[in-house]
Amino acid sequence: MNLRPHASLGRVLDDLGGTLLDLVLGDGDRPGGIGGVAIHDPLDEPALPQHALVLGVGLAGPDEVVRQLRTLARHDAAGLVLRAPVAVTPAITAAVEETGVALLSLARGASWAQLAAMLRSLLAEGDVGDAQPETLAGLPSGDLFAVANAIAALIDAPVTIEDRRSRVLAFSGRQDEADASRVETILGRQVPERFARVLADRGVFRELYRTDQPVYADLRGEGLEGLKLVRVAVAVRAGDEILGSIWAAVREPLTADRTQALCDAARLVALHLLRVRAGADVERRLRADLLSTALEGGAAAREALSRLGLADQPVVVLALAVLGSGAADAELAADR
Template identity: 70%
Template sequence: MTQRPRASLGRVLDDLGATLLELVAGDRDRPIGGVVIHDPLDDPVLPQQALVLGVGLHDPEEITRVLRDLGRQDAAGLVLRSPVTVDEALSNETGVAVLALTKGATWDQLSILLRSVLDVGIAESETLGGMPSGDLFALANATAALLDAPVTIEDRSSRVLAYSGRQDEADTARVETVLGRQVPERYSRLLSERGVFRELYRTDQPVYVAPLPATEPDVALPRVAVAVRAGDEILGSIWVAVHEPLSDERSEALRDAAKVVALHMLRIRAGADVERRLRADLISTALDGSREALDRLGLADQALVVLALAVGPATERQRVADAFALHLGAVFPRSAAALVGDVTYGLIPASSEERAAQVAQDFLDRVGDRSGAHIGVGAAVRLPQARAGADRALRVLRTSRRTQRVARLADIQVEALLLELRDLVEARGEPLTGPIARLVAYDRDHNAALVETLRAWLDAFGDVTTAAAAAYVHPNTFRYRLRRLAEVGQLDLTDPEARFAAMLQLRILATDTVSGSSLVEPC
């Protein structure tokens, strides 16, 4: 099969249009070879004809310097936050187009939308229903032309998959929906309360939706929506902002469009599933040190930093994995990431472990803490040692009571060694012995708290006042318990070797109280 031409700035402006981007200066016909986020502290290798997102670029002198540098690297364009004032002559001199990102839109939104458009732009020239396979933006524009009204294509969760041009002709709610790639929660709640979704999903006919109460000065427009189905499965819906109900002819055209959209959504889903599996297999093989897999990923012959990402709910793993791959790709063009088992691994060229940890922290800050995600950062060494380091760091984060969510192996190596020592003890089945065993038995038989007292005293470095406060007892009571545990456990608290052995046992050995709860806190 032949390939379609690369996407151009003109294609991006046509698809994303005035809602997000405006061409300030330069040639709209420049092809785009990739999307990169500008980093003033790093000097990434740009793909040919890159579109650079100038996050945080405001100073005119700095913008001029960046434009000249991008011109030397044959970049296609630079996106800046609106308002933008750039000399047309400078853009012509460097050959770099300058675009403005509208206020209210985020860089994350723009990055996701750009990659959607660019992925479509390089797809194979297969067609479904007369349209390029998987090109939902083209479908949205074609449907909008048939209905003479702006259109969005949404999934079951009211996330915007694609939209047509002319969105500025709709109301504020539509513009907010397009910018956020999601129907605002207050509107989706109103639609649910009015039974719109229930009616929409039980019929294959277009549903007329009266205007929702407007909270803005703009007039709210009615909508006509139709479900996108594959047999009995609801894949999503098409929403049209209208001024009046559709005619019979246009209603029929909308139903036909829904059938074509269903084909493309199924094709996208099947392709994405296959692509994910192939990507996961390739990265899994690379993590084991396969030279061939690393060659195919473009990561051979160099040290790598491996990031290991784990997410709490299983239902969130793929969503977060996709977001992680997008985040790494924006910062490190030569990176790879995929969900392998229940862990998402990211492979990035080694610049520094500190840099990798900062990128990981930035990602977790963006996705929030609802997913319960943690990221372990391995050392900058060859595979598979790099993976082992990331796995060890991740395990410490998942089993500890630390509040941090990102850690390098170098920062938590002692905790990792303690966990591995615990594994060794459990594998050998070694019983609890010595003073700690005697204290555990005494606590179980007498409902005492000698083990808890010893732990508090050791954690407080022998400071009785601090330890008593931690145990919520009077210092005199604590001193009595301390003397008692020395007698019962036959433990010489003045002997540093005895103290170290006791502390090590408390950290490693899984001991049980009378109630059966663990006496040993995770490392």
């Protein structure tokens, strides 16, 4: 096992662009994977992972931005994200061209925490594993964003993949073709409570979870601000367990072929969700083993650090333990 290739800047823009992120200046097709996500700290010199994507929280002034771009170039960073709207000046344009650090903008209304979580979710797909990732139906195993884009292409409509609690796990491109309520859902990574409540009151969730066929929800007459398109959803199941659902924003009913494609997609999403669930446990155990090897030192420590993405980086080890007075507590502490 070794490191899988990390998601590139182009991949991040494909998955999150148009809804959360936009490329302002620079090369969106820059080769190489993003090594991690970092948050700008004005009081501390950054210790960045290789090819980092840096969240410029609080950065606004053109002079500040230019200085930060030049600092990030010394650390071989991939890009800098600022809050939209970004005021582009000739000095900023020149700094981007000089440094090669891409400049991106975060949509208004989206939180930095949301962006960091989604970026880390994308990048985590390549953290630890085989050199060639497994595939399901030709798509990288567990890559729900790629699955969402494939479904959107099949049914010609923007889609989200959600869990049982209506939290957004992934979304396709083309969300600009949907309505304001869909954008709100993606920015919040959760179906807003007012929509979820109406869906529950109308029995949409109940119908959705008791059939394997798509269910239409036309809430346009409910007075919900920002909702202009009908939704069609299908449950994602593993046997009789409900794993989540797929939701599409449509302007007209799906054709018979697209209806069947959506039903088939639900089975594919189930496989990916199960792979994510299984992989999370395996990856946690693998990380624990690698960390133990790194801490023990010896010939294998260097390789373990590389597979953890920590080679040639400063690290801090923090150990915590709860100690009691009894022998059982002492034995437990020793095991930990």
